[in-house]
Amino acid sequence: MAATLFAKFVPKHGWLPLTQTVRHGSKAVTRHRKPLHILKQKLLAVTKYIPPPQPFPRGAYPSESDHNQEDNGLMLLQKKDLKKIFEDYKMIAVVQNNCGNAEDMVILKHRLHKHGISVKFFPNKVTRPFLINSIYCNMAPLFIGPTVLLVSKEPKVKEMLTSLRASPQMTLLGACIDDTLLSVQGIVSYSKLPAMTVVQGELVSGLTMLTSHTASLLQRHPAHLSSLLQQYIKQQNPNNGTEASPTAEQAT
Amino acid sequence: MAAPCKATVVLKAVKKIAVQFCPFESNTRSTREFLALVGSEKARATNINCQVVSTVKHDKSEPVVDVTYVDGEQLVMKGANLTCSEMMSAFQSRCTNKDPQTKAAAKK
Numbered sequence: 001m002a003a004t005l006f007a008k009f010v011p012k013h014g015w016l017p018l019t020q021t022v023r024h025g026s027k028a029v030t031r032h033r034k035p036l037h038i039l040k041q042k043l044l045a046v047t048k049y050i051p052p053p054q055p056f057p058r059g060a061y062p063s064e065s066d067h068n069q070e071d072n073g074l075m076l077l078q079k080k081d082l083k084k085i086f087e088d089y090k091m092i093a094v095v096q097n098n099c100g101n102a103e104d105m106v107i108l109k110h111r112l113h114k115h116g117i118s119v120k121f122f123p124n125k126v127t128r129p130f131l132i133n134s135i136y137c138n139m140a141p142l143f144i145g146p147t148v149l150l151v152s153k154e155p156k157v158k159e160m161l162t163s164l165r166a167s168p169q170m171t172l173l174g175a176c177i178d179d180t181l182l183s184v185q186g187i188v189s190y191s192k193l194p195a196m197t198v199v200q201g202e203l204v205s206g207l208t209m210l211t212s213h214t215a216s217l218l219q220r221h222p223a224h225l226s227s228l229l230q231q232y233i234k235q236q237n238p239n240n241g242t243e244a245s246p247t248a249e250q251a252t
Numbered sequence: 253m254a255a256p257c258k259a260t261v262v263l264k265a266v267k268k269i270a271v272q273f274c275p276f277e278s279n280t281r282s283t284r285e286f287l288a289l290v291g292s293e294k295a296r297a298t299n300i301n302c303q304v305v306s307t308v309k310h311d312k313s314e315p316v317v318d319v320t321y322v323d324g325e326q327l328v329m330k331g332a333n334l335t336c337s338e339m340m341s342a343f344q345s346r347c348t349n350k351d352p353q354t355k356a357a358a359k360k
Contacts (some may be wrong), residue, residue: 007271059335059337060335096287096288096306098287098288098291098292098304099292099293100292100293100294100325101293138276141275141276141277141278141280142275142276144284144285145278145281145285145287145288145350146288168304169291169303169304171276171287171308172308173308174275174276183276183308183310184308184309184310185310186310250347
């Protein structure tokens with residue numbers, strides 16, 4: 001078609017026409033999936049990738065390589081930070097967070113900040129070796145998956161529990177309070193404990209109850225005490241009344 | 253490694269997911285990863301009525317995932333010897349079976 005047009009329009013002294021009709025057949029870029037040419041189809045089938053047969057699925061066994069990798073500067077910094085945290089802060093709680101949005105996290109951080117609890121993020125790759133090499137090795141199995149540390153200088157367990165109850169995605173796993181590893185039930189019972197001063201007061205009063213009772217008795221009038229003793233003797237020996245009374249009179 | 257190919261987890265046919273595990277045990281990795289995937293915002297946004305409850309225990313019990321579907325069926329997965337991807341595939345296959353209409357509509 002183009003050849004015939006061209007032959008018709010080009011005159012002998014050769015000038016190019018104003019309009020040129022370009023051959024238009026099928027397009028390369030289509031909206032539907034264009035069927036492959038049979039040759040291309042054959043080529044793709046022949047050169048298809050066949051993965052080598054795996055004896056066991058990937059992920060069934062842990063890899064043996066990559067055990068000893070040198071710590072880069074960031075990891076060393078983070079380990080130093082962790083060490084400082086374990087030294088400074090009395091309460092370190094481990095929480096698994098499933099919340100994906102930052103809004104919830106910001107709200108929770110704000111709520112905890114009011115009670116002096118700060119939220120710390122560390123990669124598990126750094127915390128696990130640090131914990132295994134320190135005295136807190138029993139805390140290491142807690143750090144799997146997305147975990148967050150809630151640290152505070154004062155063990156404010158009740159407030160922490162109320163804030164965590166408000167956000168359902170955060171799961172409390174355990175805590176290290178005053179160098180003591182506690183599970184969830186332990187944390188709950190810790191929160192129900194009364195304050196230290198109250199406990200000490202109760203203990204002291206319980207121990208000194210007997211002695212204080214004796215002291216108050218001795219401060220009474222001696223006549224009162226002697227009459228009490230006489231009554232006691234009478235109660236002890238109701239049958240032998242005549243024998244006991246002369247001994248009591250001798251005592252007073 | 254253990255994340256499913258389909259990034260979003262659709263919980264349309266699920267009523268409740270109860271996950272219980274003991275974090276001090278060493279066989280809880282897959283259960284915890286499953287919980288992280290299912291409890292994420294994206295997954296929960298697919299069905300707001302679905303409850304995701306996690307219970308933390310300390311009695312050396314096995315990690316268990318208990319899924320209750322809308323039509324009353326229960327799926328109990330004991331995650332002690334399962335990988336996260338196995339649990340996810342089992343869970344998602346049942347979800348797609350339960351909810352074929354929305355899936356077919358989405359694919360078309």
